[in-house]
Amino acid sequence: VAANVQQMLIVIAPKPVITPILLDSYLVAAEALNIKPIIIYNKTDIGIDTSFIEYYESIDYTVIQTSTINQLGFNTLIEKINDKISVFVGQSGVGKSTLISTILPNEEIKNQSISTHSELGKHTTSNSTLYHLPSGGSIIDSPGIREFGLWHMDKNKIVHGFKEFRPLIGQCKYKNCTHTHEPECALINTVNKGLLSKERLKSLQYLIQKF
Ligand SMILES: Nc1nc2c(ncn2[C@@H]2O[C@H](COP(=O)(O)OP(=O)(O)OP(=O)(O)O)[C@@H](O)[C@H]2O)c(=O)[nH]1
Ligand SMILES: [Mg+2]
Ligand SMILES: [Zn+2]
Numbered sequence: 001v002a003a004n005v006q007q008m009l010i011v012i013a014p015k016p017v018i019t020p021i022l023l024d025s026y027l028v029a030a031e032a033l034n035i036k037p038i039i040i041y042n043k044t045d046i047g048i049d050t051s052f053i054e055y056y057e058s059i060d061y062t063v064i065q066t067s068t069i070n071q072l073g074f075n076t077l078i079e080k081i082n083d084k085i086s087v088f089v090g091q092s093g094v095g096k097s098t099l100i101s102t103i104l105p106n107e108e109i110k111n112q113s114i115s116t117h118s119e120l121g122k123h124t125t126s127n128s129t130l131y132h133l134p135s136g137g138s139i140i141d142s143p144g145i146r147e148f149g150l151w152h153m154d155k156n157k158i159v160h161g162f163k164e165f166r167p168l169i170g171q172c173k174y175k176n177c178t179h180t181h182e183p184e185c186a187l188i189n190t191v192n193k194g195l196l197s198k199e200r201l202k203s204l205q206y207l208i209q210k211f
Contacts, residue, residue, distance in 0.1 A: 004085050005140070007036045011090035011099065013043040018052065019091065022145075024203035026089055027061070028161030032153060038080055039063045040088075042095040045070055055197050059164040068098045078103065083137040087128075092144025097125050100141050104131055155208045162204050164196055180205050 008030045012018045023039070030037035038061075041053055045067040053063045064080065066073035077099075080086075088096040101107065128142045159179070160166055165187050173184035179201070182188075191201045 005087050006084045007086040009038050009040050009086050009088045011040045011042050011094045011096050013094040014047045016091050016093050021203050031161040042066045068102045082135050085138050087140040089142055158207050
């Protein structure tokens with residue numbers, strides 16, 4: 001699926017609740033693969049946490065608010081996917097397939113609303129499928145996942161994927177700093193000064209310890 005993909009549309013929603021670590025894993029993967037990430041905040045009709053998205057916007061990620069119920073955000077979304085190859089990713093149930101069927105109403109796309117036997121937490125899309133856009137470009141629907149493996153990625157590459165922390169790399173006291181507990185860690189110091197997000201540092205620490 002990854003071949004030729006230019007954009008990663010990372011779908012989040014108020015329900016199922018956002019897992020920041022999952023979002024940050026996708027962002028790290030996109031940075032490493034040199035694919036442009038775009039965050040789609042779907043289901044805005046059931047509420048939205050603006051403080052959460054404001055931080056991502058402040059570090060120059062594009063966030064598009066959508067709702068497939070009241071058709072919100074589709075002009076902006078279609079503008080972004082036009083003439084590009086984009087893959088929709090994100091947790092199961094955030095609305096990836098529903099977004100695609102709203103963009104392409106003539107395609108038959110399986111989503112949870114038409115799958116009568118689906119229960120909460122069941123995955124609906126089981127294979128990745130590519131759809132061509134009439135205006136040029138294509139979009140790929142992918143199965144939802146709960147956890148994301150940053151396979152084979154070394155720790156430096158993971159830190160590098162947190163782009164707002166990138167300028168601080170090499171400024172820690174210890175060369176082999178793990179950015180978890182060391183004194184005079186440039187990343188921890190910057191977060192303690194309130195200049196960067198504590199949550200994002202938590203994701204970074206979690207991911208470098210895990211992989
Ligand atoms: N309230 C609300 N519900 C939505 C919206 N978009 C999708 N849904 C609902 O969310 C549920 C899941 O939608 P899907 O499109 O199947 O989700 P998915 O991300 O493709 O899930 P997987 O294929 O399992 O990964 C369905 O019941 C949709 O009707 C929205 O904008 N607002
Ligand atoms: Mg789906
Ligand atoms: Zn450090």
